[in-house]
Amino acid sequence: MINFWIWIGVALTLATWSYLWKDSPAFRWAETTYIAAAVGHSFIVGLYTLRDRYYPIMHGKPLLIIPAILGYFYLFILWRRGRWVASYPIAIGMGVGLATQMSGTIASDFIGQTLGLISEGGRIIGATPVTAFTNALTIVMTLCSLSYFIFTVKPRGVYGIVYKLGQYCLMAALGAMAGNYILGTGLSITLATIRRITFGLQGYG
Amino acid sequence: MKEEVSEITWSKLLELRPEWLWLITLILIIAPMIFPIHAPFRINESTLRVYEFVENLPEGSVVVSGGAGNYAFMYETSAAFIAFLNQIKNRDIKLIIFPLHPDSLMFEPWAIRVAGFDKVKEYGKDWVILNYIPGGSYITLPAFMQDIKGLCRTDLYGTPLDELPIFNNVDNYEDIDLWVDCGANSMWSLVRYVAPYHVPIIGFVHSAYYPMFQPFKAAGLVYEFTNGIRGGAEYEKLVGYTPWNLGTITMDAYNLYSIYVLILVILANIGTQILKKGGCV
């Protein structure tokens, strides 16, 4: 029995990788299988979650009936004249989500990162030459990069030089992140995919 | 004339269809599986600390494997996790699996099978898998730390926890000696809701998250992390052979793959410079 499943896995893997040669019915089979499986799985998880979420309606929290109904308003999108009804659930999702994101972003990104930048200034005087240089470099590079994002000032004169430097700093940062990423996740997963098949064929897993 | 020919060759090379590059890549990936090179690599300080911590756990300790969010099937971290299972499998260490995401219900039993853990250990006595409890980790984790039986009531297969011998001496955070997390995105909630109870945490995390999580270690909230698949390979080397052995294979492939990419980029740059001189680009 276990081998039957393994062979399905082998077929799906080969079909997916056939995309590298060209788009073929085999890839389309793997693609639609994956999409259907993902939709089915998330639907099952969703059903179980809904069961747990609907439970309090009958047990002490009758107000939850409002979002329970509002959720189904999404389906009005499919009806041309009643499409506007769907903006009610969207409004709730947007309101809660955007407010959470706004307060969180100000705290962590605006205040937190600025504080990080400033506190690096405290590690220059009295530190070892290497640390002092590192921190000074980081501060200068951050400020230069930041100037790239000012839109309403024409890059001329001294500001023009800072702006140009900022571009190079951003390129260096993006390059370093890309280089760090190339040897990251992808390769180990490709290997694991093959490994799991060979492993399964040996009778494990 | 000769220069023109070389320019044509170079421009052909630069326009090479990616399919050929991908074919060579596939060969380079499969080759080390068949002919393992076992290229040398050094063992990082953090992996060594993880290994020694687990090695020094007293007999009869209780380990909780909690976390493993929806990234659980990212195999980058599972090499280290399986090596960890191999390390504890021949010792009297109890394992409680507490999934924080529905997908880890699929991952953890699989990892247990691959490590051969279930063949050595007895279910219910030495290890147990609990059910996934919806509601978000900000509710379930504090409840779990306070009262395990009160939160979970049954295991994954519906057996009441009181009937399982493993829970005779395990009630709350005081009985947990180590918390391991295979995955990445659950670390934020672990730091917030598990670390305050002074339970040591070890994380098998992605290399992308490894630098991001260093502040947690510095603050003493987490004991140690392993760094992605590289950490997995180092762990495997420390534990010895594991049946899965993904990390070691990956290190070989890393060598070939990185040299290959380096050669490609050097070729591409030589070509670009030659064509630039010829005025083609």
Next chain:
Amino acid sequence: MFIKGRVVDFVVMVVLFVATWISIYLAHRGKTREIRSIPSLTAVTEGVKRAAEMGRPVFMSAGFGGVGSATTMAGFAMLDVVASECARLEVPLRTTFASSETLGAAEMIVAEAFRREGRPDLYQPGKQVIYFSGEQYAWVAGIGGLMARERPACAVYMGTFFSEALYFGECGARVGALQIGGTTAQLALPLLAMTMDYLMIGEEIYAVAATITKDPVQMGSVTAQDIGKIILYAISVIGVILMLAGSDIVVKLMNT
């Protein structure tokens, strides 16, 4: 009344809010500053025109984020622009979203854009906006197949992306699409930098509509963004100088 440590947060929020309001108000009265050109932004309209000439569809994605994410909102603003252009030039539009919530909002945006351009007949639910499940890589696989089969002439990516940015970039490059990408996600930016023809880095995606539409609201809010950054610049420089002088008053102040 204030939660400890969140006073400055609140002040920052209020300052940015008021700055935005005032600059939009001033922009309505004609008081705007000129915006430096961002080449990637004009490329969008060029791309749609190119698709119309080649008779191939336009692909647009606003990423993996949910409906409560501002990056997705920036993507929606872009979707509005792209959908109107497509409706005007009768170019087929394909757009996909990874969450069913954003899918709903996207359907509404596309429907309204088509209605506004006088082509409500071209819009049908499930035709322009396609759902390939909420799982990240199933969605990506669907897009990979869609790209290979429909061969879009122009592909626009704006919103939250992760490692799939590379996947899209390579699929698009293979079918010869003009690719324009922008995101604020740190994970996806280097990958977009590797594969896109035009790249919008971070904040540029919030200024996108300004240079395309030139309407006072957008121009005013770009001014407000700059005011915010100049304040921040000033705080940082003063803070660092004071730090060098041995005083951490700015850090203490910001922690209140």
Next chain:
Amino acid sequence: MSKVLYRDIMPYLLFIICFIPTLFSYYFNIPLLSKLTYELRGWSTLIGVTAMFLGLCNIIIYNYRTIKERKAGWQFGVYTIVLVFSWIIAGLYFGGLASPAYQQMYIYIKAQCWSAQIGLLTFFFVSAAFRTFRAKNLQALVLLIFAFIPFIGLAPWGEQIWPGWPAFSSWILDNVAMAGSRAIVIAASVGLVVMITRIVLRYEKGGLVRG
């Protein structure tokens, strides 16, 4: 008039009613507000989960249209619809996520597809590196040089040719890359706040359109 009320004003008011308490409960210590926010979070989660029905409808409509218009590969439309429903029925029949049969299905179909798909990234990296890392101008040269420092630092042979390479690459990541990404993050946070303000002031629609 009533049309405008129901279609434009009411959704906007609902948005504000959800937005203001959630935002203010972060800054102010008012028990009523935090209780309200807690409830609203639960509401929005519930609505988000319920939206899956729309996703299901959309995927059926899309495939139904493919079948009806007999587009190329319409057979796959039939296959998708059948597989979605049989997956759901099988999952419920087997008894949900915990059942071993369902776990088999999950691991050998869904997880296998997942890892095969994400494995394609390995290949795409090669072609993207080949295409992009060409020093056409000074900016591309900077990108190239800085990409290869961490790249070699991560490869196991990097530390064999120079033992200091891993430390050097992590220095680059911790400082150069961090400086750039910090600038991106700070600037983006300003843009984000302005964007949300625009939606709150109703200068921008976001998702709140009439359709």
